[in-house]
Amino acid sequence: MKPLGEFLREHRPLWHPRAFYGLPLPWESELPELARWLDAQPSRHGPFGDALEWALSGPPPLRDWARAAKALAHVDPLPHWSKRASAHTQDVGSERASVETQDSGSGRLTPQATAAGTDGVALSRRVLDGITGKKQAQLLAFASVLPPLGQRPLLDWCGGKAHLGRLLATLRGARELLVVEHDPALCRAGERLVSAKGAFGAPGKPALKAMFHTVDALGAEARALAEAGCDAVALHACGDLHGALIEHYRGKLVAIAPCCFLRALGPDGLATVLSAAGRDAGLRLDANDLRLVHESPSDAGRRDAAAVDRVQQFRLGFDEWLRAETGSDAYTHMPACPPQWFALPFEDFCSRFADLGGHPKPRGALGEFEAAGVARFEAVRRRDPVRAVFRRALEVWLVEDRAQRLRERGFDVTMGTFCPEGVTPRNLMILGRA
Numbered sequence: 001m002k003p004l005g006e007f008l009r010e011h012r013p014l015w016h017p018r019a020f021y022g023l024p025l026p027w028e029s030e031l032p033e034l035a036r037w038l039d040a041q042p043s044r045h046g047p048f049g050d051a052l053e054w055a056l057s058g059p060p061p062l063r064d065w066a067r068a069a070k071a072l073a074h075v076d077p078l079p080h081w082s083k084r085a086s087a088h089t090q091d092v093g094s095e096r097a098s099v100e101t102q103d104s105g106s107g108r109l110t111p112q113a114t115a116a117g118t119d120g121v122a123l124s125r126r127v128l129d130g131i132t133g134k135k136q137a138q139l140l141a142f143a144s145v146l147p148p149l150g151q152r153p154l155l156d157w158c159g160g161k162a163h164l165g166r167l168l169a170t171l172r173g174a175r176e177l178l179v180v181e182h183d184p185a186l187c188r189a190g191e192r193l194v195s196a197k198g199a200f201g202a203p204g205k206p207a208l209k210a211m212f213h214t215v216d217a218l219g220a221e222a223r224a225l226a227e228a229g230c231d232a233v234a235l236h237a238c239g240d241l242h243g244a245l246i247e248h249y250r251g252k253l254v255a256i257a258p259c260c261f262l263r264a265l266g267p268d269g270l271a272t273v274l275s276a277a278g279r280d281a282g283l284r285l286d287a288n289d290l291r292l293v294h295e296s297p298s299d300a301g302r303r304d305a306a307a308v309d310r311v312q313q314f315r316l317g318f319d320e321w322l323r324a325e326t327g328s329d330a331y332t333h334m335p336a337c338p339p340q341w342f343a344l345p346f347e348d349f350c351s352r353f354a355d356l357g358g359h360p361k362p363r364g365a366l367g368e369f370e371a372a373g374v375a376r377f378e379a380v381r382r383r384d385p386v387r388a389v390f391r392r393a394l395e396v397w398l399v400e401d402r403a404q405r406l407r408e409r410g411f412d413v414t415m416g417t418f419c420p421e422g423v424t425p426r427n428l429m430i431l432g433r434a
Ligand SMILES: C[S@@+](CC[C@H](N)C(=O)[O-])C[C@H]1O[C@@H](n2cnc3c(N)ncnc32)[C@H](O)[C@@H]1O
Pocket: 157, 158, 159, 160, 161, 163, 164, 180, 181, 182, 183, 186, 215, 216, 217, 218, 234, 235, 236, 237, 238, 241, 259
């Protein structure tokens, strides 16, 4: 993680400042040709998706940053357990189901996957019924890279309805499933799924005993479960919640796919860094930096995308008005407002927004500020891809920090992808073995 940390530290002036808050960006005075080149590019919709690939064919130094970011943030797929442990033939059929999802990249459960799953250990109808295709693909992919479980209870950390726990119990024959989940409605729904769909143990094995613990993953009861020696899985447990499992887990096998890094901010407003090696890197990541990790192409349709654009255009238009009104040349942070406000005419939006922020109400026609907001939004959109070149590198560094913390706690740790980014953008997994 050291080279990646050094790379990110060195290039902080490129990924830390947000064009949304003000232009020109600090790097533009040193690289005016790059700024001109960006301005000459056609407006790109959804700049964060393929920014890295796009930048690879840009001019230097953009393409050099992109090459370095791509190389340093490269993470190999985790090996499929079925290929490495052929002695465990009992589970091989089900493992094949997941292999298809890792290879397909489509996010949909392929017909081959469904077929292989159902004839392998009769898993899919009972466990995956009613779950969306993308979620099914994530669950199967997660299961496919998980090494053999022991005879220990299985802990599904922030498990929701415990789809993953139930799937793993079926595939791997765990007899006892413990679930940590703070939402009582999800726990009850999970309990209903266990009882309605019958025994979830592998065929020929005793029925699954499932226990949902409606508790806070940051509390003492959850900690006691993390320390109880179970095998543990956490699919998309948010920031401090997967952090708690990393800090307290005691057992033989833990598999974590981290998510929502924004939920791991310290009281100083900076990202919680778990490992000593991570702290040595001296990367001070604030909420905006963590938001960058989660900015990815929206798979919303064009109409939804236009609505998302309008939110930013209105906010920027209001900021233009406020700057003119107050003489300020800095962005004024405004509170969140009801999403319906962005469907109002701009004048009405500004009137309510001004009230919300404690500013005097704008008077008269505001058309010029609305137009200025749209123009500023276009300029922002032309700059944002530079920042986005570093998106994956930041994410990989954050997950490496978590992996390193587990290593510092004495585990043998592997980090890799468990599925393609099309199945879930949060596709990195940390596997720790005692
Ligand atoms: C992104 S979902 C993942 C759910 C499940 N692992 C899956 O992949 O389907 C995160 C889960 O964490 C739960 N959660 C959020 N805060 C929690 C807390 N403080 N303690 C326990 N669970 C929490 C949510 O209710 C939600 O079910």
